[in-house]
Amino acid sequence: MPDAPIVTGIVREAEILVITNRKGGTGKTTTSVNLAAEFAATGQRVLLIDLDTQSHCAVGLDVSVRRGEATVHDLLLDDTLRLRPVIRQTQWPGLDLVPADPLFDHGAGHAEQTRLARALREEGLLQAYDLILIDTPPSLDMLLMNALVAARRVLVPFVPHALSNEGIKSLARVLFKVSAGANPDLRLLGFLPLMVDRRIGHHRGVAEGVSHQFGAQRMLSGVRGDIKLVEAFAHRMPVRYHAPKSRGAEDYAQAAREVAALLAS
Numbered sequence: 423m424p425d426a427p428i429v430t431g432i433v434r435e436a437e438i439l440v441i442t443n444r445k446g447g448t449g450k451t452t453t454s455v456n457l458a459a460e461f462a463a464t465g466q467r468v469l470l471i472d473l474d475t476q477s478h479c480a481v482g483l484d485v486s487v488r489r490g491e492a493t494v495h496d497l498l499l500d501d502t503l504r505l506r507p508v509i510r511q512t513q514w515p516g517l518d519l520v521p522a523d524p525l526f527d528h529g530a531g532h533a534e535q536t537r538l539a540r541a542l543r544e545e546g547l548l549q550a551y552d553l554i555l556i557d558t559p560p561s562l563d564m565l566l567m568n569a570l571v572a573a574r575r576v577l578v579p580f581v582p583h584a585l586s587n588e589g590i591k592s593l594a595r596v597l598f599k600v601s602a603g604a605n606p607d608l609r610l611l612g613f614l615p616l617m618v619d620r621r622i623g624h625h626r627g628v629a630e631g632v633s634h635q636f637g638a639q640r641m642l643s644g645v646r647g648d649i650k651l652v653e654a655f656a657h658r659m660p661v662r663y664h665a666p667k668s669r670g671a672e673d674y675a676q677a678a679r680e681v682a683a684l685l686a687s
């Protein structure tokens with residue numbers, strides 16, 4: 423694991439960005455894996471934490487998790503465990519993963535919602551990384567609450583169709599509640615339209631509706647539909663390595679530039 427950067431005596435803290443939407447299948451994991459790879463490729467030290475028990479980030483980053491190996495879900499249920507030993511290096515420099523437990527029993531117990539935030543802070547991980555990304559399940563449970571309490575910024579990938587407003591509205595209510603209580607530092611960073619076709623008036627209309635409601639400056643350019651993104655996942659690598667000239671690679675490079683600009687603003 424990298425050492426903390428000391429810049430004229432000031433230790434910088436990682437940005438913590440949660441990728442979330444209350445709807446399933448909106449590109450959260452695809453976005454988590456590919457944004458993480460983009461930021462790591464620009465020399466940033468990136469940690470991706472997979473809170474979704476589908477455990478797909480490990481697949482997309484070619485990390486094998488054997489039965490019995492510790493995961494972030496063990497940490498959430500056992501106060502004596504530490505997060506650092508759960509961190510796995512990927513084959514891409516600067517890109518580390520905290521894998522999920524595909525066998526996690528959602529009825530297994532109640533972690534406190536501050537557990538992840540505490541582990542990141544107390545184990546010095548905010549100094550060890552520049553960017554911490556958290557992939558989340560669509561469910562509203564203690565997993566999502568741990569992500570929202572640990573994070574400072576929220577990125578919402580959404581597929582612009584008729585039902586997408588429901589997931590966004592429901593998420594906005596949760597964000598409002600968390601920022602009014604457990605995590606006053608939590609802010610909405612932006613919306614990333616996924617599988618967009620700008621020629622389709624309906625897609626444009628939904629994206630414009632979201633812009634209107636939350637502010638046009640929060641609407642990112644988006645990621646077009648691209649089978650290379652699906653293939654890259656099947657080949658267990660980020661799209662920038664699987665198909666560097668593809669639309670998916672181009673769009674995620676642009677999304678990373680836009681996210682970096684919003685994080686800096």
Ligand SMILES: Nc1ncnc2c1ncn2[C@@H]1O[C@H](COP(=O)(O)OP(=O)(O)OP(=O)(O)O)[C@@H](O)[C@H]1O
Pocket residue numbers: 445446447448449450451452453474476558559560616617618645646647648649651652655
């Ligand atoms: N831009 C895209 N073009 C084509 N296919 C895509 C694109 N983005 C995502 N997909 C595919 O859509 C499916 C859902 O994407 P993904 O798993 O990232 O969504 P998710 O929000 O993480 O889902 P879940 O809620 O189940 O965790 C995957 O098969 C993925 O490969």
Ligand SMILES: [Mg+2]
Pocket residue numbers: 450451452474476478558
């Ligand atoms: Mg997912």
